Amino acid sequence: MTPIVSIVGKSDSGKTTLIEKLIPELIRRGYRVGTIKHDAHQFDIDHPGKDSWRHRQAGADTVVISSPAKAAIVTTVRSELTLDDMAAAYFGDVDIVITEGYKSENKPKIEVLGENSVELISPRSEVFLVAAAAGANGAGIPSVSRDDVAGVADEIETRFLKISRPAVVELLVDGKPIPLNAIMKAMVANTVMGMASSLKGVGSPNRLEIRLHKGRKRA
C-alpha cells in the first residue's frame, strides 16, 4: 500500500503552503507524489453546460474526461471514501500520498503550528513531526521550522520512502506489460510468494518468475 502522510493544523496555519513547497522537494528527490484534499461541501468541478457535466446531470455514476496529458474522473460515492480506499483505487502509481487535513483518520501526521500556537489539534501519538512557525511551541514532539521544507522532506523520506518502496511486480501477457495498481501488485506478489514458499528449496528468494507458455518450451 502506498504510504500516506497527513498534514494537519488549524485553518490558516500554513498547510497548503507547506504542501505546495513539499511536493516539488519530493519530486526533486525522485518520488512521484499524490495528494488528497477533503471537501465538506458540494465542490464544483463539473462545468455547467459541458458535455461531461450533462452526463453527470443525466445520472451517470462515474464520468471520465480523457486527454493526452491528463484524465479527470468524477464519481458518485455512497459514503465518503476513506484514505485507504483512495490509496488503493487511485494512487497505485505514486510513491507517497500527502493529505491536506484528515485529522480524524489515524494516519501518521505532521502538524503545522501557526504563529504563537501552542496546542496541537491531533492526538500526540499520531504526530511524528511538528512544523512550527516562529514563536510556536512544538509541544515536546520533534519539531522543525515551518519553512524548513528540506527538513520536513528528510523526515518523510526516512520514515516512509526508503523502507517501503514496493518490490517490482510485473505481469507480462504475450510480452506486453499489464498495468497493475498497488493492490493488484500486492495480490500477485503475495499469491506467487505464498505458492512458492511451500516448495522445497525456495526459501526467501529475491526474485521469482513464473512463465506460462502454450506450445514448445523455449530453448
Place this chain on the structure above:
Amino acid sequence: MTPIVSIVGKSDSGKTTLIEKLIPELIRRGYRVGTIKHDAHQFDIDHPGKDSWRHRQAGADTVVISSPAKAAIVTTVRSELTLDDMAAAYFGDVDIVITEGYKSENKPKIEVLGENSVELISPRSEVFLVAAAAGANGAGIPSVSRDDVAGVADEIETRFLKISRPAVVELLVDGKPIPLNAIMKAMVANTVMGMASSLKGVGSPNRLEIRLHKGRKRA
C-alpha cells in the same frame, strides 16, 4: 470487463443529447452507467487558486478531492488512456460504459446520423445500430429513430447487459467486505476457479467459497 459502447457521429449529429436521454433510461432499467468523453485540448477542471489546483501546480501526479457524495480525481497520464485502461481503472462499479466519440477505437458503436445524412463515419463492421434523424438513411444497418431512446436502450440491453453481468465475487476479511474492482473480481474468480477445477468432484460449480480462519474450526 465492463462492456463499453461508443456513441459516434459527426459534430452536431446529436450524440450528447442521445446520451443524456439514454443514461436515465438505463438507470430506470436497473443499471449503473458510466461515461467517457474525449477532450483533445487541455480541459479546465482544476480551478485556479483552489487548494487542489495548487497541489497540481506544485507537481502532484494525482490529486483527489473527496466529499461525502462524490470524489474527483485529476491524474497525469504519460500517454492517452485507452478505453480498456479506463474501464479497468475507473468503472469496476458500473454495469455499462457509454463513450461519447472514440470513433477510432474498435468498440461496438451506435452511430448517430443527423438530418439528411447518409454517410457513416465509422467502419460498417463496428456499427451495430444507427440512430437516425428524420430523412437520414441508415445505410442498410439496423436503424432506429434518434429520438427512440427506449429502442436504443433495448439494443444495448440485449447485446451487452443481459448476457454479461458478472458473477458475484466477494472477498470478506474478518467479516468485512473488501472493495474489488472488475479486474480484481475477475482475477479472484479465475484464480479460485482455476485452483478448484483441478480438484476431484468440483466440476462446474455455481457457487464456491473459500474460508480461511485462524484458531478453532467453527461449529
